Amino acid sequence: AIIDASGPLSHVKSLGGTCTKDKNEHLVTNYFLYSMPVAYRVPQVEENQDGWGPCTVPEHLKEVPFAPFSKGDKIGKASDWTQAAYQKFPGRYQQGQVTAVFNFFANEEEESFHLVDNRPVKTTKYGQRRFQQNRFQQQRRDRDQGKGGPDGDKKNQSKQQQQQKRMPWQQYGRDQQRTTYSSSVEIRPEWAVIEQIPFASLAKLSCNVTEPEDVVRCGELEYYDKAYDRITVKSETPLEKTRRAFRNVTTSDDPVIRRLASSNTARVFATDSILTTLMCIKSSVYSWDILVTRVGDKLFFDKRENSNLNLLTVNETAPDPVPEDKDNLNGIQQLALEATTINQNFSQQVLAKGGPKKKFDEANPFVSSEDEELASCAYRYRKWKLNDDDNVDILVRCELDGVINNKGEDQYLSLKALNENDLRTQDWRKKIESQRGAVLAFETKNNKNKMAKWTAAALLAGADMIKLGYVSRLGPRDNINHVILGTQVCKPKEFATQINLNMDHCWGIVRALVDMLLKLDEGKYLLIKDPNKELLRLYAVPEDAFESNYADEHSPAAEETLVEPAAAAPKESEAADD
Numbered sequence: 001a002i003i004d005a006s007g008p009l010s011h012v013k014s015l016g017g018t019c020t021k022d023k024n025e026h027l028v029t030n031y032f033l034y035s036m037p038v039a040y041r042v043p044q045v046e047e048n049q050d051g052w053g054p055c056t057v058p059e060h061l062k063e064v065p066f067a068p069f070s071k072g073d074k075i076g077k078a079s080d081w082t083q084a085a086y087q088k089f090p091g092r093y094q095q096g097q098v099t100a101v102f103n104f105f106a107n108e109e110e111e112s113f114h115l116v117d118n119r120p121v122k123t124t125k126y127g128q129r130r131f132q133q134n135r136f137q138q139q140r141r142d143r144d145q146g147k148g149g150p151d152g153d154k155k156n157q158s159k160q161q162q163q164q165k166r167m168p169w170q171q172y173g174r175d176q177q178r179t180t181y182s183s184s185v186e187i188r189p190e191w192a193v194i195e196q197i198p199f200a201s202l203a204k205l206s207c208n209v210t211e212p213e214d215v216v217r218c219g220e221l222e223y224y225d226k227a228y229d230r231i232t233v234k235s236e237t238p239l240e241k242t243r244r245a246f247r248n249v250t251t252s253d254d255p256v257i258r259r260l261a262s263s264n265t266a267r268v269f270a271t272d273s274i275l276t277t278l279m280c281i282k283s284s285v286y287s288w289d290i291l292v293t294r295v296g297d298k299l300f301f302d303k304r305e306n307s308n309l310n311l312l313t314v315n316e317t318a319p320d321p322v323p324e325d326k327d328n329l330n331g332i333q334q335l336a337l338e339a340t341t342i343n344q345n346f347s348q349q350v351l352a353k354g355g356p357k358k359k360f361d362e363a364n365p366f367v368s369s370e371d372e373e374l375a376s377c378a379y380r381y382r383k384w385k386l387n388d389d390d391n392v393d394i395l396v397r398c399e400l401d402g403v404i405n406n407k408g409e410d411q412y413l414s415l416k417a418l419n420e421n422d423l424r425t426q427d428w429r430k431k432i433e434s435q436r437g438a439v440l441a442f443e444t445k446n447n448k449n450k451m452a453k454w455t456a457a458a459l460l461a462g463a464d465m466i467k468l469g470y471v472s473r474l475g476p477r478d479n480i481n482h483v484i485l486g487t488q489v490c491k492p493k494e495f496a497t498q499i500n501l502n503m504d505h506c507w508g509i510v511r512a513l514v515d516m517l518l519k520l521d522e523g524k525y526l527l528i529k530d531p532n533k534e535l536l537r538l539y540a541v542p543e544d545a546f547e548s549n550y551a552d553e554h555s556p557a558a559e560e561t562l563v564e565p566a567a568a569a570p571k572e573s574e575a576a577d578d
Contacts, residue, residue, distance in 0.1 A: 179321035181332075181531040184287040184308050191539040194525065195516065199282050199534035205508030212382040212462070215265060215395065216256055217360040219378035222351040224404040224413055224467065228487055233429050239471055239482040242348040244375040247366040248273075248310050250302045252293065254397060256365050256381060261298060266383055266395035268514055270301035272457045273309055275396055278513060279506035280452040285316045286332070287531035291546070292538075294522045299514065304546055311336040312343060314421060318446040329479055330421060338479045339419050344375070346417035346469045346484070347401045351376055358403045358410060376402060380461055386511045394514070398461035411464035414492075416454050418443050419482070420472040428472050432485050439470070440488065444499055452501050458492040459503060466490045 046055050231237055250271070251257055257269050274290055278301075288309055291302040303309045314335035315322050325331040360378055367374060378400045386392045401415040420428050431439055444451050458466050468488045474481040496503065517525070526539040 179324070181285075181287060181324055183528065183531050185289045185304070185526070185528065187528075187539070188541075188545075191526070191541050191545075193537060194520070194540050195538040197513075197536040197538070199536070202282065202509050202512065205512050206502075206504045207386065207507040207511045208504055209384045209386065209507050212384050212460075214380055215260060215383050216362060216381040217378070218256065218362040218381075219364045220357045220359040220376070221378045221400060221403045221412075222353065222357055222376040223355055224402050224415075225350055225352040226404075228350045228469075228484070231484055231486055233432055233485055236483040236485055239342065239345055239484055240349050242345050242375070244348055244373050246344055246375050247377075249366055251300050251397070252302050254365070256362075256379075257395070257397065260381065260395060261300075266393040267297060267518075268299045268301075268386070268392065268394040270394065270396055271303075272396055272398045272460050273453075274301045274303060275394075275460070275510065276453040276456040277309060278510055279456050279503075280449055280501075281509060281529070281536065282534075283317060283449040283452055284529060285449070286313060287529050289526055289528040292517055292525040292527055294517065294520055294525070296522070297518075299517055308336070310340070312339040313447070313450055314339050314419070315446045316450065317448040329477060334479065335421060338421070339417075342419045342471050342482060343417045346471060347415040348375055349484075350415060350467070350469070350487070351402055382460070382462075384507075386507070386514060390515075390518075392514060392518070394510070396460060398457070400461050400463060402467075404465065412462060414454070414458040414461065414463040414466045415469070416466060417469040417471050418447075420470070421479070423473065423476045428470055428485055432470055436486070436488060440468070448499070451499060455492055455496050455499065455501055456503070456506060459496065463492060466492055466495065 048055050228237070251269050251274065254271075260266065261269060277284070277288060277290065286308070289304065289307065290309075291304060293300040293302065313332075322330070322332050322335065324333075326333050328334060357376075358378075364374055364377070365379070380398045380400065381395060382398055383393050383395045386394055400412045402413040403410050404413055405411075420426060426439065426442060428439060454466065466489070468490060470485045470487070471482050472485055473479060474483055513527075524541050524543055524545065526541045526545070528537050528539065529535075530537060
């Protein structure tokens with residue numbers, strides 16, 4: 001603003017401006033606009049005597065929905081109109097029960113509203129007649145390729161079977177039905193469960209035992225006939241049936257063990273078949289049972305009279321379960337009887353009969369008569385120290401099957417036989433010569449428990465070699481006549497490494513079970529492997545639990561007889577008269 005120079009300068013300054021002169025000596029005044037402060041009225045502050053926050057709700061905030069929450073609640077979203085996006089992850093955005101105050105509810109008008117699909121309708125490129133022609137051409141191609149009709153289904157099924165035979169490892173676990181097995185012994189209701197031991201608790205056990213000590217050596221061994229090492233598929237040899245007797249005497253009935261137990265040679269007594277069953281418990285599938293007797297400070301591991309521990313299993317760990325059918329030729333019981341017979345016949349046929357024998361210090365303790373011919377077998381009663389602190393020693397009866405003269409030195413043998421029962425799955429006659437390692441690996445995978453027990457028994461007995469024989473059926477449905485296709489030698493320590501058998505872990509399992517059983521009271525106990533679970537149960541059983549009259553005494557009929565003896569007496573007399 002330009003003003004006259006004659007104007008009062010004091011007036012200009014009072015207006016809040018500044019004055020300067022331009023080129024023409026005129027005064028220039030610059031005015032500034034100052035904002036005056038707005039009046040502020042202090043609101044009414046309420047004092048809450050009972051806590052914090054307002055005491056009353058203002059008028060303009062009434063009827064507004066409010067959801068209370070605590071400071072620890074998680075707020076995952078500010079607003080949700082449909083709640084459909086959060087149904088996949090209910091635990092991420094909400095915790096517990098959520099207040100439904102802010103839920104959106106559709107009105108009647110919105111429910112009548114529908115979206116219109118504006119997508120173009122797909123039309124067929126060809127007419128109806130051309131489509132039918134293509135359909136007939138596709139059916140003709142399917143018929144030629146074997147895809148349609150009953151003939152095509154058979155062709156597809158045969159192709160799938162051939163593919164499964166070529167690559168059986170890819171079919172492991174597919175369409176596999178769980179098979180339920182029965183228990184090895186009938187569990188009576190009056191037996192009390194003392195302990196349940198899952199296999200997982202035995203996974204990390206380990207025990208480093210000392211070198212064994214030979215206490216007694218009994219029996220005599222025949223030498224191995226090396227002519228059986230030259231057997232091939234073209235020169236297969238029939239398997240002969242031996243007439244020699246085999247003795248499977250349990251621990252408590254062994255006269256040598258009784259003599260050693262009376263002299264306090266050890267505190268724990270067992271046989272190699274029983275001990276290896278406990279050592280290789282993790283790979284067992286079928287049910288088995290072992291009797292444990294605590295007498296004083298001693299422990300005896302026994303097997304029942306008709307126990308399945310005397311039989312060998314076949315394909316126990318195979319991907320396809322073996323049916324439990326007594327009448328089935330390829331069932332569990334029939335295969336076990338066949339494998340046990342083959343193993344006994346093979347162990348005696350490959351020995352040189354009528355030649356020199358290697359005799360031990362004492363004679364065979366199980367000879368019943370001089371006319372009876374026993375199988376070639378030697379027994380080594382060996383002792384190991386399990387626990388130095390408690391002075392726990394275990395004495396085991398170990399078996400040897402033969403001896404071989406290798407470069408002027410006698411070496412002990414363990415003679416075992418693998419049998420082929422399914423000629424369609426594994427044709428040994430085609431693979432035994434060129435792929436013997438693959439055949440052994442396949443049999444080891446399907447019979448992991450049996451192979452582990454054989455290897456552990458050879459290591460316990462101090463055998464230098466394991467002679468394996470490959471025995472096959474003469475026909476697919478002939479389980480009586482067999483032929484020997486070849487033999488193979490394995491060293492126990494090297495073979496144990498191949499099948500991942502750790503003897504320190506095996507001894508750890510035995511020591512854990514022995515320490516548990518030695519803490520129990522005197523009496524008889526039953527260790528039984530669950531038929532369908534990886535579980536070991538320990539039962540307390542009566543002294544006469546497995547005698548012939550035990551089942552009759554504890555049957556319901558016997559209880560009724562005890563309750564009403566007068567009514568039952570005439571019936572018994574009538575039955576006697578009849």
